[in-house]
Amino acid sequence: MIATTRTVECNADATLWVAFELGSTKWTLGFTTGVAQKARLRTIAAGDLACLTREIAAAKVRFGVGTETPVRSVYEAGRDGFWLHRWLVAHGVDNIVVDSSSIEVKRRARHAKTDRLDVRKLLEQLLRWAGGARRTWSVVHVPTTDAEDARQLARAIETVGVDRTRVRNRIHGLLAVQGVRLELTGDFVAQLALAQTGDGRPVPSALRARLAQEWAFLQTIEARAHQLAAQRAEQIAQGTTRMAEVARALQRVRGVGATSAALYSAELLGTRTFQNGRQLSALSGLAPVPYRSDQRVGDLGISKTGRSAIRRVAIQGAWCWLRWQPDSALTQWFDRRFAAAGKRARRIGIVAVARKLLVALWRFVEHGVIPDGALVQ
Numbered sequence: 001m002i003a004t005t006r007t008v009e010c011n012a013d014a015t016l017w018v019a020f021e022l023g024s025t026k027w028t029l030g031f032t033t034g035v036a037q038k039a040r041l042r043t044i045a046a047g048d049l050a051c052l053t054r055e056i057a058a059a060k061v062r063f064g065v066g067t068e069t070p071v072r073s074v075y076e077a078g079r080d081g082f083w084l085h086r087w088l089v090a091h092g093v094d095n096i097v098v099d100s101s102s103i104e105v106k107r108r109a110r111h112a113k114t115d116r117l118d119v120r121k122l123l124e125q126l127l128r129w130a131g132g133a134r135r136t137w138s139v140v141h142v143p144t145t146d147a148e149d150a151r152q153l154a155r156a157i158e159t160v161g162v163d164r165t166r167v168r169n170r171i172h173g174l175l176a177v178q179g180v181r182l183e184l185t186g187d188f189v190a191q192l193a194l195a196q197t198g199d200g201r202p203v204p205s206a207l208r209a210r211l212a213q214e215w216a217f218l219q220t221i222e223a224r225a226h227q228l229a230a231q232r233a234e235q236i237a238q239g240t241t242r243m244a245e246v247a248r249a250l251q252r253v254r255g256v257g258a259t260s261a262a263l264y265s266a267e268l269l270g271t272r273t274f275q276n277g278r279q280l281s282a283l284s285g286l287a288p289v290p291y292r293s294d295q296r297v298g299d300l301g302i303s304k305t306g307r308s309a310i311r312r313v314a315i316q317g318a319w320c321w322l323r324w325q326p327d328s329a330l331t332q333w334f335d336r337r338f339a340a341a342g343k344r345a346r347r348i349g350i351v352a353v354a355r356k357l358l359v360a361l362w363r364f365v366e367h368g369v370i371p372d373g374a375l376v377q
Contacts, residue, residue, distance in 0.1 A: 014065040017130075018056065018093070019122035020075035021115045022046070022084070030119035031059035032127075039123055041116055049087065056093075074126045076100040077140045085142055096129075101305075102138035147271035150243045153232055154266040157259075158309050160225045167218045174211060178203060188215050232262050243270035246365050253364065254375040255324035260317045264358075267310055269365050277359035284310050286355040302351060311354070318354040329372035330356055 014033055021028040023046060031040040040059055044051040060069055072094040075084065088095040103125065105111070129136040168184060175182060179198020182191050189212055195203050203211075236247040236258065243265045250261035250269075265271075274280045281287040282305065289300040304311070322331050330353060338349030360371040370376050 014063075014069050016056070016060055016063065016065060016069050016071045017123060017126055018059075018071060018073035019119045019126055020073065020084070021119040021122065022075055022078060022080050023115065024079070026115075027052075028115040028119045029055055030123045031055075031063070032123055033063045033065060035124075035127055037063065039120055041119065043115075053091075070094065072126070072130065074098060074122055074129075076103070076122075082142050082148070086145075097140040097142055099138040099140055104136070141272065143271060150241065150271055151266045153228065153235065154263050157225070157228045157232065157262075160221060160228060164218070164221050164225060167214060167221060171211060171214050171218070174207065174214070178207065184215075184218070229258075233258065236262060241270075246270035249365050250361060252377045253361065253371070254377065255321045256317065256361070257320070260313050263310065263313050264361065267307060268358075269362055274362060274366075277362065280359055280362050281355050284314060284355075284358060286311060286314065286351065286358065302355075314354040314358055315350060318350050318357055321353065321357055322350075325371075325374050328374045330360065330374075332373070 017032050017034075019030040021030075025046050027044050027046050027048075029042045029044065029052070031042070032038070040062055042055050044055060056071060057067070060067060071092070073088060074096050075098075077097050077099055082097065085095050085097050103121075125136050171184065180195050180203060182188060182195060185191075192203060192208055192211055197203060236244055236251070238244075239247075246265040246269050247258075247261040250256050250264060251258065268280065268283065272283075274283075278287070282303065285303050285305040285308075287303050287305075289303050291298045291300050302311075321328070322334060325331055333356075334349055334353050338345045341349075357371075360369075360374075363369040364371060364376075
């Protein structure tokens with residue numbers, strides 16, 4: 001009988017490579033033992049860890065490797081977060097999580113995409129990465145459970161802010177449709193009862209009832225925002241964690257407020273470690289992206305990787321820095337380069353200030369280096 005599939009002999013050097021394509025209802029798994037070995041593809045229900053264990057064991061039998069053969073796996077960061085990574089590591093699997101946006105894709109306008117094709121591609125790139133091609137993709141730093149939990153308060157405050165803006169805009173939109181303009185103050189309901197539309201009619205009753213409900217919803221959101229802000233202040237003032245210590249240190253620097261200190265400590269400086277400023281700039285998405293091809297030379301702007309909230313707060317903090325730290329070297333650098341160059345140049349320059357300031361604050365927290373010329377309490 002002629003064998004149609006190459007069988008790998010059981011030896012101490014064998015490794016079972018696994019790739020996951022994670023979906024909301026099903027997971028597609030790809031197994032192989034090397035570049036020359038045809039991949040074994042299987043589909044299981046999403047989250048069925050018992051079935052996953054059986055499939056790994058069956059793949060070892062299928063490829064003829066021992067039960068103690070090491071398993072190395074990969075999946076893309078996404079909606080499932082890092083719980084699967086922690087489960088795999090706890091069960092002896094050497095797993096990595098990769099940034100999906102860093103994976104190479106064909107540049108054709110149309111190209112085939114299925115879960116089976118994707119999992120084969122992940123397997124191929126996993127073998128390349130393990131073989132030394134470290135630029136194949138970007139591996140995600142998996143946070144500890146404590147670090148991940150420490151970020152929940154800052155993200156809850158961010159979510160409440162988004163909800164508040166959305167509801168306020170909806171109320172203003174409903175009023176604008178009728179030609180009504182009211183301030184969203186404490187007596188909003190009383191104002192609404194007396195308001196008239198742009199053509200002189202009373203506000204329709206159904207619309208008035210809806211606006212009253214939206215106003216009550218906004219009041220609930222405002223109350224939650226105040227509660228979370230108080231919780232954040234207490235956590236920074238009395239906390240004993242690394243995150244609280246970093247936030248307190250940041251607030252010693254004039255121009256750095258509670259929002260910036262809490263966000264930087266939760267997302268960056270209090271829960272992660274960096275080797276240099278370039279890593280911090282890359283994670284925050286403030287790193288410039290150059291474009292150099294033949295005679296075309298330019299920049300594509302900043303990378304915008306990571307959380308947009310960090311960049312938004314960093315740029316707001318940069319404007320505050322110019323106001324509250326006028327004698328600092330960073331402010332003087334901005335004034336020389338951009339202050340008299342026009343509005344567009346100032347908008348470009350403030351992004352550079354945000355990046356430089358973030359690195360300077362990291363050095364202050366990590367090494368005690370005070371930003372040149374800055375006032376610290």
